[in-house]
Amino acid sequence: MGVVELGKLIGKEIRRELRLENLSGKCVALDAYNALYQFLASIRQPDGTPLMDRSGRVTSHLSGLFYRTINLLESGVRPVYIFDGRPPEFKLLEVEKRKKMKEKALEDAILALREGRREEAAKYMKRVNFLTTEMVEDAKRLLTYMGVPWVQAPSEGEAQAAHITNKGHCWAVGSQDYDSLLFGSPRLVRNLTTSPRRKPGEEATELSLELIELDTVLKALKLKSREQLIDLAILLGTDYNPDGIEGVGPQRALRLIWEFGSLEKLLDTVLRGISTPVDLREVKKFFLNPPVVDNYNLELGKPDERLYTFLVEERDFSRERVERGLERLRKAFKSRTSSLDSFF
Secondary structure, three states, X not given: OOOHHHHOOOOOOOOEEEOHHHHOOOEEEEEHHHXXXXXXXHOEOOOOOEOEOXXXXXXXXXXXXXXXXXXXXXXXXXXXXXXXOOOOHHHHHHHHHHHHHHHHHHHHHHHHHXXXXXXXXXXXXXXXXXXXXXXXXXXXXXXXXXXXXXXXXXXXXHHHHHHHHHOOOOOEEEOOOOHHHHOOOOEEEEOOOOOOEOOOOOOOEOOOXXXXXXXXXXXXXXXXXXXXXXXXXXXXXXXXXXXXXXXXXXXXXXXXXXXXXXXXXXXXXXXXXXOOOOOHHHHHHHHHOOOOOOOOOOOOOOOOOHHHHHHHHHOOOOHHHHHHHHHHHHXXXXXXXOOOOOOO
């Protein structure tokens, strides 16, 4: 979900429109879970259920990951996928809350199907996006076979992605959420893994890419530091305190930060005595010093011949579509290195 309310303060004058070609030659650290959930939500059958193989295993996320990654490689983008580890303790309440919401949506979908309300059932099914351990491992396996690097974060994927970008090993973080800015990424690119929007009777259209730079955000909001941006986000609500502070909207939160300078001063004065589910000071500390690792390899590898077997024979993908995808992948890799051996 990320810091949704903060996004309302990041206006059009802060967002810079990009084309995919503008990222050619650049490494982008992609929030893997963010991308996979987008694929699960958008790649659906007419009744709203995800794509599955003959054994009932969900494959929507694999389809999106395979073809979208090929698109990125063809455009010269060097993708690196960052997978979440264990969330901080104070996020577990929110994780459990989201799980219950999905379970309720599944119950509503089943009831709607039983009563013949197919369109309503499809609407509910789109909210049922469970990402299991097996699905995550399948995604890692697919990327490995494709020769695309991925990194296992010890905790939050966006924190690890921001760390890699801050060190100059990637140019930007790719995600729909704004959390990477709070974790210190100098750049955020949105809409890299979103599917084209489709309206009834119209052709699908790609969403424009958005570049948001941390320095530009701070300057536009008249904030002195990333710490103040974190303070602002906590007032509005983050994944760790999703409800924010009652009665404090975007404009008021901004004025409070301008006036008092820090979350700590606010908690000692006007917000003194407020009750929150988590310790807001601990939330701030986590944004400033999240667990990250430095032992990672971001180099593109070499496509593995097991890729075809995995998709077609194990996960029941269309033979013809996969063959076309593999040919595109082969050409994308050959354009990067003349020493790539063809295995198709």
